[in-house]
Amino acid sequence: MTVGGKDDIDGLKEIGKIVALTISEMKNQTRAGMTTKELDEIGGRFLRRYGAASAPKITYNFPGNTCISINNEVAHGVPGNRKIQEGDLINIDVSAELNGYFADAGHSFQIPLYNPSVTRLCQYTHNTMMKVISSLKHGVRLNEIGRIIQNEAxxxxxxxxxxxxxxxxxxxxxxxxxxxxxIYDKHDKRVLKEGMVITVEPFLSTGAEYTVESSDGWTLCVPDNSLCAQYEHTIIITRDQPIITTIA
Structure with missing residues (x-):
């Protein structure tokens, strides 16, 4: 969408804050030994407390409130009976709707015991996302997003x-x-416009460059044993620095 005024900005910020708070709550509650279904239910209850609806559930009939992906799972992980274990790399992706406005954000983190290489992957991916966001404004080509992600990786x-x-x-x-x-596409001539609302979500991996769909029809995994981190914010393009909606 393109925002039409303050009401749109306020609506996007409201649902963005709820999404950010949901991710924070889920991360804080994550423990080794719990199932991804139990973690997802924490997120679902938190969204409902604020009157928000799970966007993948209402849009695609996704079998969960949130997407929870572990280790070789990259995205769209379906919550279930899988138990979270020490050292797991977790990605929580929350998207939600309130009063007709949507926001989408993602966060990767490791369960103790920490592996320094996984910690670095997560921090580097987060920094890459923020570098992209800080480079975007009215008039910048969309392919700048891919150029920066590719170069930073x-x-x-x-x-x-x-x-x-x-x-x-x-x-x-x-x-x-x-x-x-x-990745950089020289043929993409599209340009960012003031008021445009987009996500920025780099996925960086230790080896894989594509995903394969698992047997559940939803979860996307790497085809090898590499690990992947993803971070995501929803932003509003301005003539200066973007407005990040998905912050608490």
């Missing part, structure tokens, strides 16, 4: 998951601009 010694993209959002979960690639 190369500098850090990581690979980019190329089949998962950033996207437009606002009045629905996925809107135009669609397929904002995480």
């Amino acid at each position: 190369r500098k850090g010694g990581y690979k980019v998951i190329t089949d998962l993209c950033s996207h437009g959002i606002g009045r629905s979960l996925h809107e135009t601009p669609e397929d904002i690639l995480p």
Whole structure:
């Protein structure tokens, strides 16, 4: 969507804050030994407390309130009976709707015992996301997102998951601009406009560059034993620094 005024900005910030708080609550409650279903129910209750609805559930009939992906799972992990274990790399992706406005955010973290290489992967991916966000404003080409992600991954010694993209959002979960690639595409001439609402979500991995769908029809995994981290914010493009809606 393109925001039409203060009411739109306020609505996007409201649901964005709820999404951010939900991720924070889920992360704080994550413990080794609990199932991903139990963790998802914490997120679902938190969303409902604020009157928000799970966006993947109402949009795609996703079998969970949130997406929880572990280790070789990259995205769209279905909550279930899998028990979280010490040292697991967890990704929580929460998207939600309130009063017709949508927000989407993701966060990767490791369960103790910590592995320094996993800690570095998470921190580097977060820093990459923030570098992209700080570079975006009215008039910048969309392919700048992919250029920065690709360059930062190369500098850090990581690979980019190329089949998962950033996207437009606002009045629905996925809107135009669609397929904002995480690698540079010289043929993409699209330009960011003031008021445009998009996600920024790099997926960096220790080896894989694409995902495969698991037998549940939802969960996307790497085809090898590499690990992947993802961070995501929803932002509003301005003529200066973007407005990040998904912060508490």
